[in-house]
Amino acid sequence: METNSNFNWKDHISIVDSSLNAEAIANVIKVDTEMLAHMDDLQDRVQADLTKFQPVIVAQFTPGGGKFTLVRDEYGEEARYTVEPVARLFYMAKSIAHAPLGIFGCFGPYSTDPKNQGWRAPMEDYRNVLAKALSTIDDIDVEKGYQIDDRLKRKLVMDLNNVTGQFDDAPPHLDEDTVVPHVIKVMKDLLKSSIDFVDNTAFQLSDDESPAEVFQKWCNMTSDDKDNPDDTLYKLIVQSQVIAASTQQLGISTLMQTWRDTFSEEDWANLYVIVQGEWVTRKLNSIAQCILPEMADGEEALDEHLLIVTNLTDVDPALHFLARILEDRSAAAMILTDHSQPRDDLSGQVDLLGPVMQDVVCPHMSAANKAPETGDSCPH
Incomplete structure (x- = not known):
């Protein structure tokens, strides 16, 4: 071969x-x-x-x-x-606190182009949602609808009095007899304020204006009226947040204590x-x-x-x-x-390579000067 x-x-x-x-x-x-x-x-x-x-x-x-x-x-x-374990009041208070955010969502996509009036149709639809909620809120049963019991009443009295005092040094003004009507009033007032803004401010703008500027003014109104601790949108939103937080905290902590006992x-x-x-x-x-x-x-x-x-x-x-x-x-x-x-x-x-990478990226930094938990970074 x-x-x-x-x-x-x-x-x-x-x-x-x-x-x-x-x-x-x-x-x-x-x-x-x-x-x-x-x-x-x-x-x-x-x-x-x-x-x-x-x-x-x-x-x-x-x-x-x-x-x-x-x-x-x-x-x-x-x-x-x-x-x-959380009472239904949490969801309702949180839902209504989101009303201004819903208004922002209607005009937000058009806020950079004031001449684009596409926000008006979704705003009108959302305004009708707010109005329907307001017109039916009094139909909700306190005990079965909101699920407010005596423990939750006491919790709301304590937390709402504390928060309104932080607003403007207002004295405690709620007790167990008045707290439920106040909670409902806060939610209704927030809905009313939102509807009023849409009807009497946003919809009154000319066809070449965006509601962004007037919306911000409405949100940022301030007041130090001690006799009226819920007279601005900000105060209404914060109180709605307190109502939601108090309700959630009581429900979760009660459940945890029940389980802990077992x-x-x-x-x-x-x-x-x-x-x-x-x-x-x-x-x-x-x-x-x-x-x-x-x-x-x-x-x-x-x-x-x-x-x-x-x-x-x-x-x-x-x-x-x-x-x-x-x-x-x-x-x-x-x-x-x-x-x-x-x-x-x-x-x-922490990424396993993270500390070593810090040595590689910033070799001039000594170990004593590294403090990633505080947000310090290498200036290169």
Whole structure:
């Protein structure tokens, strides 16, 4: 058999090298992909056993003030209890407090072009929604409609008197006999003010004017009238917010106390809470603020046993997320033991590369000068 004596393997060595190179790279990358597979398996196993070792509460935001699911171990089996504890007054007060925002939404798309009067049709539609709410609000039963009981009355008296005093040093003016009529009056006055603005200000503008400027003036009106603590839109909005917040706080804290009484102190200390939120509610989350005082460690529980998480929409994804956090914390406790890098860099919200990246991006900054928690940054 003849061979080609002119064939030179050196001219084709790149073919061999390329194949070996790709295989070697794949072998190295597999270290990470296999790690992820094993960690995913661990996460599933942790979730399966999660409530055998600690109770979990998953708090979901709802327009009505929140839905809460307690997941606990009962005789070796997982049990779930779901409650929506907030009185309906919360949703109504919050809904009416949003009336000015609804007006803004009508003209907002046209505010940069005053000659475009496209805002008038949606504004008229929304004005009719406000008017219908106002015309029927007196038909709502206090106890069954608003769900206002004696405990909520006392809570509203305390909080509304406190807030109106902060407005303009107005003395306490509400008691348990007058607070419900006042609550209804606040909501009706806010609706009336919104309708009045639309009818007598916005719709009176000429066809080459936008309501943006007059809307801002309406929102920013001020008054220090001690005898009338709800005489401006701002005061009406704030009082509606207080009504909603007081209602939500009482409902959630009462539920938490009820559940707490069913546990030993040791078991309650092991409680984890997942609050499902959005980016816009991540800070000073209202549900988290109601829950924290009822947890074993109070404010210290935030980010340790109470986690506010975005992009979760149900109970099982929340439990899966918690399993990930717990497995990461366990790994961090073993891997980052006596070193300077905090364990939270592996098991918290800090990117594991973050502190090292800061050294790379800003090498001239000493460790003593780094304070990412305060917002300090490298001036480059």
